[in-house]
Amino acid sequence: MLQMRRSRGAFSGFLLMLLGLWGAIIPFVGPYFHYAYTPDKAWIYNTGRLWLELLPGAAVFVGGFLLMIARGRHIALFGALLAAAAGAWFTLGPVLSPLWNQHVAMGGSPASATVYMRIMEQLGFFTALGVVIVFVAAMALGRIASVTSGIRDVEEIPVTTTVPDDTVPVETVRSEETQSEETRPAPVHTRLLPRRKTEDTTQTVG
Numbered sequence: 001m002l003q004m005r006r007s008r009g010a011f012s013g014f015l016l017m018l019l020g021l022w023g024a025i026i027p028f029v030g031p032y033f034h035y036a037y038t039p040d041k042a043w044i045y046n047t048g049r050l051w052l053e054l055l056p057g058a059a060v061f062v063g064g065f066l067l068m069i070a071r072g073r074h075i076a077l078f079g080a081l082l083a084a085a086a087g088a089w090f091t092l093g094p095v096l097s098p099l100w101n102q103h104v105a106m107g108g109s110p111a112s113a114t115v116y117m118r119i120m121e122q123l124g125f126f127t128a129l130g131v132v133i134v135f136v137a138a139m140a141l142g143r144i145a146s147v148t149s150g151i152r153d154v155e156e157i158p159v160t161t162t163v164p165d166d167t168v169p170v171e172t173v174r175s176e177e178t179q180s181e182e183t184r185p186a187p188v189h190t191r192l193l194p195r196r197k198t199e200d201t202t203q204t205v206g
Contacts, residue, residue: 009067009076012140016064016083019133023090024057026125031111037125040111048106052093053125059086060133067140080140087133090126 028043030036039046059082066079097106107126110118123129 008143009070009080009140012136012143013064013067013069013079015136016067016133016140017061018064019129019136020057020060020062020064020083020086022057023060023125023129023133024054027053030121030125034112035117035121035124036111037121038108038111048097048108052090052097052107056086056089056093059083059089063137073144076144077141080137080144084134084137084141087130087137089130090133091130094126 026035027037027049028045031040031042063079063081063083063086066082067076070076070079094105094107098104110121112118112121
């Protein structure tokens with residue numbers, strides 16, 4: 001498993017945890033601030049809130065927590081993918097819920113009276129919340145995927161050139177050799193002549 005620094009997913013994981021808490025808790029505390037879906041009463045539990053808000057909010061929270069504590073690349077990738085899938089479900093869940101709920105959308109409808117507040121409730125409960133979660137999870141995926149597999153960072157060692165005390169620069173050596181060649185006396189070429197034969201002056205007495 002490739003190791004990585006925890007800081008790569010810490011900030012994204014913290015944001016995902018906050019977004020997951022928002023998505024899971026806002027249906028129960030929103031009515032206190034007149035920001036709710038029907039039924040617009042605090043701490044009311046139903047099946048729509050379980051499948052469309054509680055479970056995806058918990059999944060985003062767990063994915064962000066894994067990103068924060070992960071030291072391995074695979075755990076961090078799993079956390080980011082889990083959060084991204086849950087964020088997509090926040091956006092698509094209310095749209096797809098009629099497929100298994102007898103052609104009736106689950107999760108209720110915005111409870112405010114004005115059009116502006118109903119739009120804000122739709123964005124804050126589902127659509128915009130899911131888009132932001134997917135965006136943050138995708139950023140975390142990009143940072144984690146940028147870790148090159150199987151290669152570790154190599155620290156550069158500064159190269160210092162040290163000259164030993166007994167070394168002499170090359171130019172000085174060359175100049176000394178040139179001077180020695182100039183002051184060296186020219187060689188004397190000697191020519192060897194053949195030795196003359198000495199006449200034999202001894203006479204033999206017969």
